[in-house]
Amino acid sequence: MDRTVRSVEALEILDSRSMPTLAVTVTLADGTKARAGVPSGASTGSREAVELRDGDPERYAGKGVLRAVANVNTEIAAALVGHRFEDVGEVDRRLIALDGTPNKARLGANAVVGVSIAVARAFAAARDMELWQAIAASEGTTPRLPVPHFNVLNGGKHAPNDLDFQEFMIAPIGAPNFPEAVRAGSTVYGALRKTLAERGYATGLGDEGGFAPALRRPEDVLSLVVHAIEAAGYTAGRDGVAIALDPASSEFYRDGLYHVDAEALTSDDMIDRYAAMAENYPIWLLEDGLAESDWDGWERLTARLGDRLRLVGDDILCTNPAIITEAIARRAGNAALIKVNQIGTVSETLEAMRICRQAGWAQFVSHRSGETEDSFIADLALGTGCGQLKTGAPARGERVAKYNRLLEAAASFPDLPYGLN
Numbered sequence: 001m002d003r004t005v006r007s008v009e010a011l012e013i014l015d016s017r018s019m020p021t022l023a024v025t026v027t028l029a030d031g032t033k034a035r036a037g038v039p040s041g042a043s044t045g046s047r048e049a050v051e052l053r054d055g056d057p058e059r060y061a062g063k064g065v066l067r068a069v070a071n072v073n074t075e076i077a078a079a080l081v082g083h084r085f086e087d088v089g090e091v092d093r094r095l096i097a098l099d100g101t102p103n104k105a106r107l108g109a110n111a112v113v114g115v116s117i118a119v120a121r122a123f124a125a126a127r128d129m130e131l132w133q134a135i136a137a138s139e140g141t142t143p144r145l146p147v148p149h150f151n152v153l154n155g156g157k158h159a160p161n162d163l164d165f166q167e168f169m170i171a172p173i174g175a176p177n178f179p180e181a182v183r184a185g186s187t188v189y190g191a192l193r194k195t196l197a198e199r200g201y202a203t204g205l206g207d208e209g210g211f212a213p214a215l216r217r218p219e220d221v222l223s224l225v226v227h228a229i230e231a232a233g234y235t236a237g238r239d240g241v242a243i244a245l246d247p248a249s250s251e252f253y254r255d256g257l258y259h260v261d262a263e264a265l266t267s268d269d270m271i272d273r274y275a276a277m278a279e280n281y282p283i284w285l286l287e288d289g290l291a292e293s294d295w296d297g298w299e300r301l302t303a304r305l306g307d308r309l310r311l312v313g314d315d316i317l318c319t320n321p322a323i324i325t326e327a328i329a330r331r332a333g334n335a336a337l338i339k340v341n342q343i344g345t346v347s348e349t350l351e352a353m354r355i356c357r358q359a360g361w362a363q364f365v366s367h368r369s370g371e372t373e374d375s376f377i378a379d380l381a382l383g384t385g386c387g388q389l390k391t392g393a394p395a396r397g398e399r400v401a402k403y404n405r406l407l408e409a410a411a412s413f414p415d416l417p418y419g420l421n
């Protein structure tokens with residue numbers, strides 16, 4: 001195969017929230033063509049790589065991405081076209097150097113990540129490999145179908161209700177295989193819809209496809225989700241379907257206090273509250289339980305609950321290898337959320353995951369609340385064998401695109417193992 005780049009082209013498309021984003025197409029000299037759609041978050045970490053938006057109030061309320069598109073079609077294309085590259089890492093290093101900032105603010109992380117993903121896909125296709133196979137080959141990892149974490153109830157910035165916690169996920173850890181995990185997710189989702197309707201709650205959806213009823217207390221939601229799991233015929237817990245939470249607490253942390261349902265709580269109050277929740281409900285994972293700036297709180301949370309719960313850092317870590325290294329040293333959490341656009345290139349994402357693996361930290365591959373039909377993260381989770389993926393409800397095209405990609409892999413490669421790692 002010839003890894004010479006023939007063309008790199010971007011255009012402005014829409015994401016699942018009706019906001020502009022980029023589609024990038026990369027063509028290699030041998031004619032191989034690959035495309036990428038760029039995701040976009042709403043509850044973003046302050047140290048994330050920077051999305052470039054036009055700021056022109058006349059178009060999409062300033063959210064247009066024509067400058068990022070132009071950066072791909074001019075500067076980035078000029079730096080890549082006609083050049084032959086060894087691997088995605090070499091392309092990514094070229095992009096990082098061309099950008100010249102520590103957070104991809106000049107060219108835009110949305111421009112850079114679209115090119116990086118399209119290149120990774122093109123290089124795999126040119127080798128006649130599935131993308132996940134190419135990732136596994138480059139990382140020396142064993143592919144594994146991840147436990148899907150379906151976000152069935154939305155709050156926070158992802159829904160117009162008064163629920164402060166952002167995500168209530170169901171994780172069929174006990175399912176015998178990936179297709180059965182998807183069936184469990186869909187069945188519990190249906191049971192939850194019925195439960196909500198029976199109790200007079202609306203069943204409209206939030207940004208990630210979960211229901212967005214007018215509930216406020218996180219414990220009330222947990223009771224409903226447990227009820228739905230059991231009504232669907234599953235065991236609530238790690239043997240069957242467990243619960244994972246992403247409160248996205250940076251969003252309700254103000255002046256050193258966590259504002260949850262009209263209460264103002266200290267870090268230690270929050271830790272007590274989580275300990276009680278873990279006691280009373282089958283919760284196995286807590287993401288962003290404390291805020292991105294509350295490092296001392298994270299250390300205490302980990303000392304208290306790290307043996308019982310997977311404590312995943314999202315906003316606090318931003319998929320950033322340097323910050324993850326610091327958190328490992330400080331024992332702040334025991335797992336990292338992995339979002340490609342938070343750091344901005346495929347190879348830096350793989351580096352973040354490598355650092356976690358070496359430290360015995362789990363990695364939780366994630367979508368963004370604004371998505372396209374791009375299914376890169378399904379291949380990333382499968383190829384690295386990290387064992388867990390969250391990509392929203394078992395509903396809506398941009399969410400099921402990822403689950404369906406894994407159903408196809410499970411059908412084509414029946415020997416792939418399934419489950420947590």
Ligand code: 2PG
Pocket residue numbers: 040041042043044167208246248314337366367368369370
């Ligand atoms: C999160 C994500 C994805 P957003 O907080 O984990 O669920 O949300 O993309 O809005 O940052």
Ligand code: MG
Pocket residue numbers: 246248287288314315337
């Ligand atoms: Mg999060």
